[in-house]
Each structure stands twice: as C-alpha cells, then as structure tokens.
Amino acid sequence: MLRINCPFCGLRDHHEFTYGGDATVERPALSERSMEAWYQYVFVRTNPAGWMQEYWQHTGGCRAWLVVERNTRTHEIGATHLARDRITEVDRG
Amino acid sequence: MQAYSAWNLFTHALRGHKQWPEAWRKRAPKSGYDAIIVGGGGHGLATAYYLARNHGIRNVAVLEKGWIGGGNVGRNTTIVRSNYMIGGNTPFYEWSMKLWEGLAHDLNFNVMLSQRGHMILAHSADQLHAFTRKANTMRAHGIDAEILDRDALLREVPYLNDAPDARFRFHGAIVQRRGGTARHDAVAWGYARAADRLGVEIIENCAVEDFIVEGGRIKGVETSQGTIRAERVGLAVAGHSSELGRKLDLELPIESHVLQAFVTEPVKPLVDHVIAFGAELFYLSQSDKGGLVFGGSIDGYNSYAARGNLPIVHNVAELACAVAPCFSRLRLLRHWGGVMDMSMDGSPIISKTPIDNLYFNGGWNYLGFKATPASGWTFAHTIANDAPHELNACYSLDRFRHGVQLDEEGTGPFPRLH
C-alpha cells in the first residue's frame, strides 16, 4: 500500500492522491519555437527503474501538488516536497 | 523433433508419456548469429519463428533474461479480438486475428483459441451510437461486428445486473463473435517449440546488459553469458524497453506501469463470452477450469514491480459486483501483476531505430497478447527487409516527432489514461 506524507496533512492513504507523472519533465516557455523541445516535453520519458521524482496531488485532502520521491522497483516512498517550492526554485534558475 | 499428433499421443501413452522429447532444446549461446532477438516473450518468440518461417533467416537466437513464459505473455487475461477503429489499428489487429485462427495448425501446438465472442456493454444511448459507428468501420474492413439492443443483450447474458436501482443499466452491446481467448502459456511454448524446430536457438537465463555499436551500426550484445555478435538485433522486452533503450541513448515515448489480473475460485459454467464493462475499465471471462478471470486498469503510476496495490483490487471487485451481483460471494484465489510498456498514444511501436540494423518492438499497452502473431509477423518482416511491412508502417518510432500518433482512446499523451 502506498502512503504519502503530505507536508500539510501528514501520512495519508494512496486513495486520497491523484498521480501527476514525472516531475522532472519541464514545459518549455510558451514562446519556445523549437519542435524538438516540445517533442521532448510531450512524448519522451526517461521512465526510471528505481528512484523517481513524481507529481501527486492531494485531491482528497488539502489539494496541494506535491513532488514525491518513490522507488518504481519497490514502491518505497522517500522525501516529499511541495511542488510550488520546487517550481519557485526552477523559476529562480 | 516429434510432431504432436493423435498417433504419437497414442504411442506415447503406451510408454506412460515418459519419453516425450523436450519442446525446445536448452542451448548455450554461440559467439555470433545473423540475428538476435532480445526478450523471449510472445513477441520475441513469434518474431524469431516468422524470421525462420517467412524469411529463411534461421541462424537466430532469442535471448531471454528469465524463463520462457515468465513475462507478460504468461500473465495476461488472454483476450483476443480485432475491434479497433483507428487508421492502421483496424487492419493490423484483423491480420492478427486471422493468424490466430490458423495458429494451432501452423505451430502444431494447441493454443486453445476459443472464439466465444467478445462483447463491450453500452450504458447509455450515446455509447451505443459510438459502438455502432465502430461496428460499421469494422464491417467496412470486412471484420465481423454485431450490435445487440438491450433485449437481445439481456436474453444472451441473463446474469447482468439490470435491477431498477442498478447504477449502470444496459442499453446494448457491440459484439465480435470471432473474438475470445487463447491459452497464453501455450502461445509462448508453441512459438518457442516451432521456432526451435526451424533452427532458432532459445537461450534462457541470458540477460542482455549492454550493446556493441560500431559506426552507428549495431554489432552485437553483452550478456550475462558473454558477448554475442550479430548483424541484426531486435528488441522485444515489453515493460523493460526503457532500461535497454537507455544503454543505446534511444529516446522512447514509453512508461512502465503495473497491470493486475485476478482469478476466482472455480464455479460451474456461467460466463459464456468475454465481457467488457463499458462504464469503467473492467473485463472478464471464465477459464476452462471454471475460475472467473478479471482484469481492470493499470494501477496508474510508474512501476517496475510486478505486483500492484489494493485500490485496484478494491475497484475490480466493485466493478465485478456492479456487472453481476451474483459474483459477490466468489472468493479471489490469486492475483498478480505484470510490468506493462505503456506508450504515449496507446498504440505500439514496431520500427527501425536511429541505430542501423537495430529494431524496436514495444509500447503494447493492454493490447499485446492479441497482437502477438501480427507483431511477430511484421517485426520479422521489418528486420529481414530493413523496412516495415505495410501493416506496421504506421507504428514507426518517429511518428511522435511528426505528429501522427494513433490515439484510439483519444486520451492524449498520458500513458496512465490509455
């Protein structure tokens, strides 16, 4: 059973969360004209076998988007962060 | 190697069935082959068989990390059908269906194809209209399809829950009478044995760990049993595609997800068809031993663990009871999972790659068992001719780059939704 530690709500059951996929994929700027960049963003995935960073939304709770580290081989769950913190970091470059 | 026949069955019975030869020979790898197929699942074995049978390329090795039948080919819910509506899918899956219909004779192995009919239930008038459109498309391609109205459906499948307070009432169904099930293990064993008889070497416990690429051209593989050189290499490793792709810098539009299947305790014959629920993803059939075989959605998050989690167990049990409350007293005996290669558009890839003489087969989603014969047929053609067969030209790896995806479900580039 997956249980995710929401920074606001604590350790909660898998049922309460909605998956958002690979959190390392970054959307190009809307002004980006390179087809290659959009192709990479929309279609190409590294699909790691092992630790992965992924988005989960606490839809059945506080509705925050989280970045969760999870091992795709064992389903073990590691650190959890608020997605907005990570995005702010990316924006700051 | 001995043919399976009534006469041989009789003579072996006299000897207590103790002298049957092995179905395929155990082999140690040679230093090189004309072609190597990585992955001894249904697709890899079928490819090797058709390379030998259709193209006369017999100096072929199939390298399998584990044992034959240990992957998804031995884990699926065994549904075969050809009721697809989009572009290249319609003719491809119909060619597969035609191959299924002659497969037991072709392989001299009983794959137990049971054309018991495949039915998808409609729960609204609009859904039945959409199914009618699908049925018309199929019939325009010469594929059998029937639309049942509500009364005809309930006459044919009387145990469906049509109580006035049922959450999902029935408006009818689309039926493909030629659809049904096949024995999954027999498909793996049958292709393995038939390929072996044509000279293909099947090497189990041989994991491919790396590749030899010289001047942009594949030259062989590094395995747990040493280096093996080959002029051509085909990858058919289903859920493990990305792991091997990484070694080749191959960019793949694939995510690995876990799909579970379930079998109940055996009961007397009840479910005559393969039934797919139309309001959510749930499908069932009854095995020859009497167990009901249930399948649902993938768990919905990336996974390389061949086991799933409880929410899907719960969901599948709920859906079973929604379809027919009489299932509610059955106990689930077993459940298991398989690592699925989900592609970004829900359709497979059978293709050349940016590396010369390296070919890729994967991205099978929920469709890979029924596709096994046509996948092997067209992948063998692609490898033998260094060019796709007309049936798999639409399944090229670069279709994503060119915006010609084949999204049968119309759910967009989200593998968890296909």
Ligand SMILES: Cc1cc2nc3c(=O)[nH]c(=O)nc-3n(C[C@H](O)[C@H](O)[C@H](O)COP(=O)(O)OP(=O)(O)OC[C@H]3O[C@@H](n4cnc5c(N)ncnc54)[C@H](O)[C@@H]3O)c2cc1C
């Ligand atoms: C629970 C479940 C239910 C399903 N139900 C259906 C259904 O009803 N109908 C349908 O059409 N499809 C169904 N499918 C899908 C279908 O089973 C798969 O798409 C199909 O079997 C995949 O192709 P394969 O048989 O070649 O895969 P596999 O049998 O998985 O073969 C791949 C092989 O590659 C090997 N391999 C991996 N890495 C390496 C390596 N490095 N070196 C050497 N070998 C390697 C693996 O050990 C494995 O044996 C289902 C799948 C699952 C899991």
Ligand SMILES: [Zn+2]
């Ligand atoms: Zn929360």
